[in-house]
Amino acid sequence: MGQCSLQKNSSIASSASTSRRIEAPESSCSPVPKLHQEAVSHEEHGCSGRCKVIVRRIMEQVRTETEQWSQMQEMLEQVREEMEELNSSWDFWEDRALDSEYLIQYL
Secondary structure, three states: OOOOOEEEEEEEEOOOOOOOEEEEEEEOOOHHHHHHHHHHHHHHHHHHHHHHHHHHHHHHHHHHHHHHHHHHHHHHHHHHHHHHHHHHHHHHHHHHHHHHHHHHHHO
16 A cells, blocks of 8 residues: 555645635545445355356256257257157058059949
């Protein structure tokens, strides 16, 4: 804190009855800004802690949703395979029905 300097920028009226002004020293290292800096630092640290908690929650949610997405992809692939089987079965039975219809008409 060796950089503290006193500045005579502020003036205070000595009384309401006189116009004489007294120069009041204004320190650039006053305790109020220091306390404010400590409060801001504490708030930033608190915010940092809260931010970490929020980020952890978001990461957990992303993991959960990624797992759910993977499960949905697996289910979608299973449905796709079953649809292909159903289409194959449909084609098979349609061909059988057409063959049977042809045989009936031929007889």
